[in-house]
Amino acid sequence: DTGVSQDPRHKITKRGQNVTFRCDPISEHNRLYWYRQTLGQGPEFLTYFQNEAQLEKSRLLSDRFSAERPKGSFSTLEIQRTEQGDSAMYLCASSTSGGSQHFGDGTRLSIL
Protein backbone atom coordinates (compact mmCIF):
# COMPACT_ATOMS: atom_id res chain seq x y z
CA ASP A 1 0.00 0.00 0.00
CA THR A 2 1.88 3.02 -1.29
CA GLY A 3 -0.86 5.49 -0.45
CA VAL A 4 -2.54 8.12 -2.60
CA SER A 5 -0.06 10.16 -4.59
CA GLN A 6 -0.68 13.66 -5.96
CA ASP A 7 1.46 15.69 -8.33
CA PRO A 8 2.57 18.44 -8.20
CA ARG A 9 2.63 19.41 -4.51
CA HIS A 10 2.59 23.08 -5.37
CA LYS A 11 1.58 24.96 -8.49
CA ILE A 12 1.98 28.68 -9.03
CA THR A 13 0.47 30.11 -12.16
CA LYS A 14 -0.75 33.36 -13.64
CA ARG A 15 -4.43 34.16 -13.87
CA GLY A 16 -5.87 32.91 -17.14
CA GLN A 17 -3.50 29.97 -17.54
CA ASN A 18 -4.56 26.33 -17.61
CA VAL A 19 -3.36 23.88 -14.98
CA THR A 20 -3.59 20.12 -14.63
CA PHE A 21 -3.18 18.02 -11.51
CA ARG A 22 -2.66 14.29 -11.26
CA CYS A 23 -3.79 11.77 -8.66
CA ASP A 24 -2.68 8.16 -8.38
CA PRO A 25 -5.01 6.26 -6.04
CA ILE A 26 -4.27 3.18 -3.98
CA SER A 27 -4.12 0.45 -6.60
CA GLU A 28 -7.05 -1.70 -5.44
CA HIS A 29 -9.39 1.24 -4.85
CA ASN A 30 -12.17 1.59 -7.42
CA ARG A 31 -13.49 4.92 -6.13
CA LEU A 32 -11.68 8.24 -6.53
CA TYR A 33 -12.72 11.63 -5.20
CA TRP A 34 -11.57 15.21 -5.69
CA TYR A 35 -12.09 17.83 -2.98
CA ARG A 36 -11.14 21.49 -2.70
CA GLN A 37 -10.01 23.05 0.57
CA THR A 38 -9.68 26.78 1.07
CA LEU A 39 -7.97 28.42 4.03
CA GLY A 40 -9.83 27.93 7.27
CA GLN A 41 -12.40 25.60 5.76
CA GLY A 42 -12.97 21.88 5.58
CA PRO A 43 -12.63 20.11 2.25
CA GLU A 44 -15.56 20.43 -0.16
CA PHE A 45 -16.54 17.70 -2.58
CA LEU A 46 -15.92 18.36 -6.28
CA THR A 47 -16.38 15.10 -8.14
CA TYR A 48 -16.34 11.32 -7.86
CA PHE A 49 -15.35 8.41 -10.10
CA GLN A 50 -16.22 4.77 -9.81
CA ASN A 51 -13.68 3.01 -11.96
CA GLU A 52 -13.50 5.15 -15.13
CA ALA A 53 -17.01 6.58 -14.87
CA GLN A 54 -17.53 10.08 -13.46
CA LEU A 55 -20.77 9.59 -11.54
CA GLU A 56 -21.24 12.80 -9.62
CA LYS A 57 -20.15 16.42 -9.93
CA SER A 58 -20.66 19.21 -7.45
CA ARG A 59 -22.16 22.54 -8.49
CA LEU A 60 -18.76 23.91 -7.38
CA LEU A 61 -17.30 22.32 -10.50
CA SER A 62 -17.82 25.04 -13.08
CA ASP A 63 -17.42 24.41 -16.79
CA ARG A 64 -13.79 25.54 -16.49
CA PHE A 65 -13.07 22.38 -14.51
CA SER A 66 -12.80 18.95 -16.06
CA ALA A 67 -11.75 15.65 -14.55
CA GLU A 68 -10.92 12.33 -16.11
CA ARG A 69 -9.98 8.88 -14.96
CA PRO A 70 -8.95 6.92 -18.05
CA LYS A 71 -8.94 3.15 -17.59
CA GLY A 72 -10.02 3.56 -13.99
CA SER A 73 -6.50 4.16 -12.72
CA PHE A 74 -4.99 7.62 -12.20
CA SER A 75 -7.10 10.75 -12.50
CA THR A 76 -6.45 14.26 -13.75
CA LEU A 77 -8.17 17.49 -12.78
CA GLU A 78 -7.79 20.38 -15.22
CA ILE A 79 -8.70 23.98 -14.58
CA GLN A 80 -8.93 26.21 -17.63
CA ARG A 81 -8.58 30.01 -17.58
CA THR A 82 -7.69 30.06 -13.90
CA GLU A 83 -9.13 32.78 -11.67
CA GLN A 84 -8.02 34.18 -8.31
CA GLY A 85 -10.81 32.27 -6.61
CA ASP A 86 -9.35 28.98 -7.77
CA SER A 87 -6.49 29.36 -5.28
CA ALA A 88 -6.91 26.44 -2.89
CA MET A 89 -5.63 23.04 -1.89
CA TYR A 90 -6.94 20.31 -4.19
CA LEU A 91 -7.21 16.97 -2.42
CA CYS A 92 -7.62 13.54 -3.94
CA ALA A 93 -8.93 10.55 -2.02
CA SER A 94 -9.60 6.95 -2.92
CA SER A 95 -11.51 4.07 -1.40
CA THR A 96 -13.16 0.75 -2.04
CA SER A 97 -16.95 0.69 -2.11
CA GLY A 98 -18.08 1.14 1.49
CA GLY A 99 -14.51 1.67 2.67
CA SER A 100 -12.96 4.69 4.31
CA GLN A 101 -11.37 7.33 2.10
CA HIS A 102 -7.60 7.73 2.10
CA PHE A 103 -6.25 11.12 1.14
CA GLY A 104 -3.19 12.27 -0.72
CA ASP A 105 -0.97 15.17 0.33
CA GLY A 106 -2.86 17.55 -1.95
CA THR A 107 -1.83 20.06 -4.61
CA ARG A 108 -1.67 23.66 -3.45
CA LEU A 109 -2.62 26.04 -6.27
CA SER A 110 -1.65 29.70 -6.10
CA ILE A 111 -2.89 32.14 -8.72
CA LEU A 112 -0.81 35.27 -9.25
Place this chain on the structure above:
Amino acid sequence: AQTVTQSQPEMSVQEAETVTLSCTYDTSESDYYLFWYKQPPSRQMILVIRQEAYKQQNATENRFSVNFQKAAKSFSLKISDSQLGDAAMYFCAYRRRGGSEKLVFGKGTKLTVNP
Protein backbone atom coordinates in the same frame (compact mmCIF):
# COMPACT_ATOMS: atom_id res chain seq x y z
CA ALA B 1 -28.64 18.66 2.44
CA GLN B 2 -26.43 17.27 5.11
CA THR B 3 -24.40 19.69 7.20
CA VAL B 4 -21.64 19.26 9.77
CA THR B 5 -20.94 21.87 12.44
CA GLN B 6 -17.83 22.17 14.57
CA SER B 7 -18.44 24.97 17.04
CA GLN B 8 -14.90 25.16 18.44
CA PRO B 9 -12.50 26.84 15.98
CA GLU B 10 -9.60 26.31 18.39
CA MET B 11 -8.90 24.19 21.45
CA SER B 12 -5.84 23.69 23.61
CA VAL B 13 -4.80 20.96 26.02
CA GLN B 14 -1.86 20.24 28.26
CA GLU B 15 0.29 17.28 27.37
CA ALA B 16 -1.01 14.09 29.06
CA GLU B 17 -4.43 15.64 29.70
CA THR B 18 -7.76 14.83 28.04
CA VAL B 19 -9.60 17.00 25.55
CA THR B 20 -12.99 16.67 23.85
CA LEU B 21 -13.79 18.11 20.43
CA SER B 22 -17.43 18.71 19.54
CA CYS B 23 -19.33 18.00 16.35
CA THR B 24 -23.00 18.12 15.44
CA TYR B 25 -24.57 17.18 12.15
CA ASP B 26 -27.88 17.39 10.39
CA THR B 27 -29.33 14.68 8.18
CA SER B 28 -32.62 13.06 7.37
CA GLU B 29 -30.92 9.75 6.60
CA SER B 30 -30.95 6.88 9.07
CA ASP B 31 -27.98 4.94 7.72
CA TYR B 32 -24.71 6.79 7.58
CA TYR B 33 -21.13 6.98 8.83
CA LEU B 34 -19.30 9.59 10.85
CA PHE B 35 -15.56 10.21 10.87
CA TRP B 36 -12.87 12.23 12.54
CA TYR B 37 -9.91 13.14 10.37
CA LYS B 38 -6.65 14.72 11.51
CA GLN B 39 -4.70 17.13 9.31
CA PRO B 40 -1.27 18.14 10.68
CA PRO B 41 0.22 21.36 9.26
CA SER B 42 1.19 20.89 5.61
CA ARG B 43 0.61 17.18 5.90
CA GLN B 44 -1.82 14.55 4.77
CA MET B 45 -5.39 14.14 6.04
CA ILE B 46 -5.42 11.00 8.19
CA LEU B 47 -8.43 9.00 9.36
CA VAL B 48 -8.58 8.92 13.15
CA ILE B 49 -11.80 7.06 13.85
CA ARG B 50 -14.99 5.89 12.15
CA GLN B 51 -18.48 5.26 13.53
CA GLU B 52 -21.34 3.44 11.82
CA ALA B 53 -24.69 4.98 12.71
CA TYR B 54 -26.37 1.61 13.19
CA LYS B 55 -23.89 0.65 15.90
CA GLN B 56 -24.83 1.78 19.38
CA GLN B 57 -21.37 1.08 20.76
CA ASN B 58 -19.01 4.03 20.60
CA ALA B 59 -15.90 3.49 18.49
CA THR B 60 -12.46 3.57 20.11
CA GLU B 61 -8.95 3.58 18.65
CA ASN B 62 -6.25 3.52 21.31
CA ARG B 63 -6.28 7.00 22.94
CA PHE B 64 -9.14 8.21 20.71
CA SER B 65 -12.80 7.55 21.45
CA VAL B 66 -16.09 9.02 20.39
CA ASN B 67 -19.37 9.83 22.10
CA PHE B 68 -22.03 9.19 19.47
CA GLN B 69 -25.50 10.42 20.37
CA LYS B 70 -27.69 9.58 17.37
CA ALA B 71 -30.89 11.21 18.61
CA ALA B 72 -29.06 14.42 19.40
CA LYS B 73 -27.01 14.18 16.18
CA SER B 74 -23.85 14.70 18.15
CA PHE B 75 -20.45 13.09 17.57
CA SER B 76 -17.65 14.25 19.87
CA LEU B 77 -14.04 13.07 19.88
CA LYS B 78 -12.16 12.47 23.12
CA ILE B 79 -8.37 12.36 23.07
CA SER B 80 -6.86 10.89 26.20
CA ASP B 81 -3.26 11.29 27.37
CA SER B 82 -2.68 14.03 24.76
CA GLN B 83 0.68 14.02 23.04
CA LEU B 84 2.56 16.77 21.21
CA GLY B 85 2.01 14.85 17.98
CA ASP B 86 -1.75 15.22 18.38
CA ALA B 87 -1.50 18.90 17.48
CA ALA B 88 -3.38 19.36 14.20
CA MET B 89 -6.63 20.44 12.59
CA TYR B 90 -9.38 17.95 13.34
CA PHE B 91 -12.27 17.60 10.94
CA CYS B 92 -15.56 15.88 11.61
CA ALA B 93 -17.13 14.35 8.51
CA TYR B 94 -20.39 12.68 7.51
CA ARG B 95 -21.13 10.20 4.77
CA ARG B 96 -24.40 8.54 3.88
CA ARG B 97 -24.42 4.85 3.07
CA GLY B 98 -24.65 4.17 -0.65
CA GLY B 99 -24.49 6.50 -3.61
CA SER B 100 -21.26 8.38 -4.13
CA GLU B 101 -20.29 8.11 -0.45
CA LYS B 102 -18.85 11.63 -0.66
CA LEU B 103 -17.73 13.17 2.60
CA VAL B 104 -19.30 16.32 4.05
CA PHE B 105 -16.83 18.06 6.35
CA GLY B 106 -17.11 20.56 9.16
CA LYS B 107 -14.87 23.62 9.25
CA GLY B 108 -12.43 22.00 11.63
CA THR B 109 -11.01 22.55 15.10
CA LYS B 110 -7.38 23.53 15.55
CA LEU B 111 -5.93 21.60 18.49
CA THR B 112 -2.84 22.91 20.26
CA VAL B 113 -0.99 20.67 22.71
CA ASN B 114 1.04 22.54 25.32
CA PRO B 115 4.11 20.86 26.84
